[in-house]
Amino acid sequence: MLAQQFWPAHESRLRQYSHWQGRLVVWLGATRHGRGGALKILRRRAVAFCAVLVVATAVFLVSRPAVESEQRWQALRARGVLRVGIDPGIRPFSFYGADGWEGMDADVAHEAARRLGLRVEAVPVGYDGFYDALLAGYADVAMSALVVDPMRTADFRYSRPYFDAGLRAVTFAALRLDRPEDLRGRCVVAALGSEADRLARWLERRTPGMTRRVAADEKEVLTEIRMGRCEVAVVSGQIAVREGCAPIDEWDNTAAIRCLRLRPVEHTIAMLGADGRLASELNRILLQMSNDGTLTRIARKWLTNRTADTADTDANDTNDTNR
Incomplete structure (x- = not known):
């Protein structure tokens, strides 16, 4: 219908195009701009179309996982x-x-x-x-x-x-224990041959003034710091929480013990x-x-x-x- 309306008025101009080009020019409504103008409009509209296609594809790709996630959640709730x-x-x-x-x-x-x-x-x-x-x-x-x-x-x-469940430094003393550097000049005890002992050895090599001691087991390690013979103990997360540390936080302000996570698990x-x-x-x-x-x-x-x-x-x- 559009071609039938435009052809009589622009017959001479449209004859300069091939059949498909003429139809395209009629569709663009660009006959008054000549062949060059029609192609420019075509390029602009092609770019606009591609931009819309890219945006639509991006929206689809982004929204699809969210839709699937919501559907799975609703199915779980229904179950x-x-x-x-x-x-x-x-x-x-x-x-x-x-x-x-x-x-x-x-x-x-x-x-x-x-x-x-x-x-x-x-x-x-x-x-x-x-x-x-x-x-x-x-x-x-x-x-x-x-x-x-x-x-x-x-x-x-x-x-x-x-x-x-990882290794932590713990102390009952009123001293600062916010980062590994706070172990400088401190006595640190760990159970002999344990993972905590290996970490304490590593810390000793990298912490100026730190003194390392060993005990037979974690029970004796805690005795060492309770008796004041050493200031800081390196123990497992299970032992640390058992003594009063929070299960995941750095340390619990309400507890008598201070805890520093050294090697998180x-x-x-x-x-x-x-x-x-x-x-x-x-x-x-x-x-x-x-x-x-x-x-x-x-x-x-x-x-x-x-x-x-x-x-x-x-x-x-x-x-x-x-x-």
């Missing part, structure tokens, strides 16, 4: 069950007891799920099977003394940490990369649990009983493997 892939052989974090799945991680999972309006279903898959279980859809999340694997961050997400929760909304919700809840003291209460519950006393070695072995 009402958070399937947690676990390794039930890592005391005191994750094991089977008289009441089923127990341990620090179990309590963290149950409390986080409760605040999200969900219930927990434990799915035993073993530490080496966490990521396969997530990919296969057997579990929504995985946790059991799990640490971030940098090689997997392209395909999986990790929550904010809820516990640090942060426990976290893994999920598929597509679960951005779930990760956001878990991070919100874990931060809430940290701020209101829930994580501290859960950690001290499991690290101050007899079960924890016999479990530090197993947990430390798992963390050494993770590193």
Whole structure:
């Protein structure tokens, strides 16, 4: 119809173009500009079209993961069950007891799920099977003394940490302990032959004035600083929290003990990369649990009983493997 309207009025001008060029010029409404003008308009409109196409593609690519993430979150809420892939052989974090799945991680999972309006279903898959279980859809999340694997961050997400099992410097003395440099001129004690002892040796070589001492075990290490024979002890995260340190923060202002994280081994929760909304919700809840003291209460519950006393070695072995 447009060609029929333009052709009689511009027949002589349009004859200079080939058939397809003439039709294009009519479509552009650019006959009054001549052939050069028509091509300029064509180029401008082509650029504009490409720009619109690029923007539309970018919006699609950006919004698609968000839409998928929201759909997965809504499906999880509708199901009402958070399937947690676990390794039930890592005391005191994750094991089977008289009441089923127990341990620090179990309590963290149950409390986080409760605040999200969900219930927990434990799915035993073993530490080496966490990521396969997530990919296969057997579990929504995985946790059991799990640490971030940098090689997997392209395909999986990790929550904010809820516990640090790594080595810490602790002191009962009223001295500044905010960074490793504060160990200058201090006496530092660690259990002979332990990972803490190896770190203390490394610190001694790099910290002027630091004096290193050794003790038979972590119990004696704590005795050394309680008796004032040494000022700072290097111990595992489990021991540090048992003595009063916060499970994830640098140190607790309300505690009589001061704590400095030296070599973090942060426990976290893994999920598929597509679960951005779930990760956001878990991070919100874990931060809430940290701020209101829930994580501290859960950690001290499991690290101050007899079960924890016999479990530090197993947990430390798992963390050494993770590193």
